[in-house]
Amino acid sequence: MIIQKQTRLRGEIDVPGDKSISHRCIMLGSLAEGTTRITNFLEGADCLSTISCFQKMGVRIERENDEVVVYGKGLHGLAKSDSVLDVGNSGTTIRLLSGILAGQCFPSEINGDISIQSRPMKRILTPLQSMGADIISIKGNGYAPLRIHGKPLKAIHYNSPTASAQVKSCILLAGMYSDGITSVTEPFLSRNHTEIMLNHFGAKVHSANCTASIEPEPRLEGRDINVPGDISSAAYFIAAGLLTPDSEILIRNVGVNPTRDGILKVCRSMGANITVQNQRAYGEPVADLVVKTSQLHATEISGEMIPALIDEIPILAVMAAFADGTTVIRDAAELRVKESDRIKVMAENLARMGADVEATRDGMIIHGGKPLHGAIIDPHLDHRIAMSFAVAGTLCDGPLSIRSNECVNISYPGFYQDLYRLNANAALQA
Numbered sequence: 500m501i502i503q504k505q506t507r508l509r510g511e512i513d514v515p516g517d518k519s520i521s522h523r524c525i526m527l528g529s530l531a532e533g534t535t536r537i538t539n540f541l542e543g544a545d546c547l548s549t550i551s552c553f554q555k556m557g558v559r560i561e562r563e564n565d566e567v568v569v570y571g572k573g574l575h576g577l578a579k580s581d582s583v584l585d586v587g588n589s590g591t592t593i594r595l596l597s598g599i600l601a602g603q604c605f606p607s608e609i610n611g612d613i614s615i616q617s618r619p620m621k622r623i624l625t626p627l628q629s630m631g632a633d634i635i636s637i638k639g640n641g642y643a644p645l646r647i648h649g650k651p652l653k654a655i656h657y658n659s660p661t662a663s664a665q666v667k668s669c670i671l672l673a674g675m676y677s678d679g680i681t682s683v684t685e686p687f688l689s690r691n692h693t694e695i696m697l698n699h700f701g702a703k704v705h706s707a708n709c710t711a712s713i714e715p716e717p718r719l720e721g722r723d724i725n726v727p728g729d730i731s732s733a734a735y736f737i738a739a740g741l742l743t744p745d746s747e748i749l750i751r752n753v754g755v756n757p758t759r760d761g762i763l764k765v766c767r768s769m770g771a772n773i774t775v776q777n778q779r780a781y782g783e784p785v786a787d788l789v790v791k792t793s794q795l796h797a798t799e800i801s802g803e804m805i806p807a808l809i810d811e812i813p814i815l816a817v818m819a820a821f822a823d824g825t826t827v828i829r830d831a832a833e834l835r836v837k838e839s840d841r842i843k844v845m846a847e848n849l850a851r852m853g854a855d856v857e858a859t860r861d862g863m864i865i866h867g868g869k870p871l872h873g874a875i876i877d878p879h880l881d882h883r884i885a886m887s888f889a890v891a892g893t894l895c896d897g898p899l900s901i902r903s904n905e906c907v908n909i910s911y912p913g914f915y916q917d918l919y920r921l922n923a924n925a926a927l928q929a
């Protein structure tokens with residue numbers, strides 16, 4: 500994929516459905532009684548992996564017109580899969596599914612791609628084992644593949660060392676199959692989509708500060724869900740709109756849950772002109788965003804804001820490279836264990852473009868404002884790195900090419916088409 504410089508992004512865009520929420524609709528819809536109808540479901544590779552895992556366990560999941568329909572089997576209605584459950588590239592699928600499988604009355608094996616096989620699973624093995632779960636890393640190295648012999652579980656309180664929605668959700672989902680109230684405290688609040696959706700389906704989940712708890716054996720009921728647009732996908736257009744000269748973009752129907760909207764706060768602290776309008780809430784808050792070209796300056800990104808923008812740090816690093824001054828990102832060591840080591844891969848590729856960037860143990864120091872040029876970018880098969888550099892390519896001098904660019908399909912099929920569609924000049928030339 501060769502990316503060319505752009506000016507003047509104009510128009511309106513609907514980004515695809517939220518990835519985290521789409522996964523959870525399939526999971527809870529499968530465990531509910533009755534039917535769950537989902538609109539604006541994200542048809543990205545990760546969420547399709549979740550669908551295929553639940554289909555292998557006997558759940559009927561179909562596309563009907565513009566809906567994905569899940570015919571729920573009830574909390575105890577899943578069946579043993581004949582083959583290994585393959586989560587592909589999806590960390591959310593493997594970690595949340597492990598919590599569900601730990602409480603089933605049948606054995607399972609889960610695996611994924613090369614990236615999944617190097618992502619830490621001890622963070623879920625430890626709490627699940629303390630609930631009495633029979634779950635192991637088959638190679639004994641703390642990574643996938645995992646083998647689980649499901650059984651009734653003990654309720655626990657877990658103090659999670661990391662602010663991770665995947666860990667929290669894994670434990671809460673396992674808590675449905677336990678003998679009492681299960682709770683998790685995390686150091687900072689991570690995204691709370693599991694808690695919101697469990698309550699929407701009829702479970703009893705209580706949240707206070709950084710602790711969430713669930714009562715066992717809920718009766719989940721199928722629901723109609725309209726998935727909000729993914730703020731993590733909107734982030735690329737926020738960055739492009741702010742940094743491309745003479746631009747104004749309306750991004751419609753974006754999820755603005757406060758556990759996810761850190762990007763908006765940080766952009767404002769960099770001097771961004773972003774208006775949040777038409778805010779409405781159907782369980783999950785949703786709004787339209789108007790983004791206009793702005794002169795950006797450096798900022799600091801650290802502490803409790805990190806979980807609310809963890810997936811947006813790659814594109815924020817690109818923004819920092821184009822902003823005036825030195826941006827410091829710290830407390831973000833989690834980036835090292837995402838789909839790639841995002842600190843290393845961002846720093847390497849930004850340097851290839853001529854940026855002055857230093858990778859630190861838990862973040863980056865970016866001296867912004869240097870003129871950036873095209874380069875050959877290797878995103879290490881990481882969708883968020885590829886999309887971040889596609890935006891960088893529309894801003895720098897000289898062509899930029901991205902290897903294995905198709906990894907964007909993990910979370911945003913149609914990304915490149917959307918990026919070019921907004922270019923008013925290109926449209927005029929066509």
Ligand code: S3P
Nearest residue numbers: 519591662663664665666809810
């Ligand atoms: C996710 C949680 C986050 C995030 C990931 C999706 C989720 O991961 O980075 O893209 O859907 O729960 P962690 O829980 O590892 O922080």
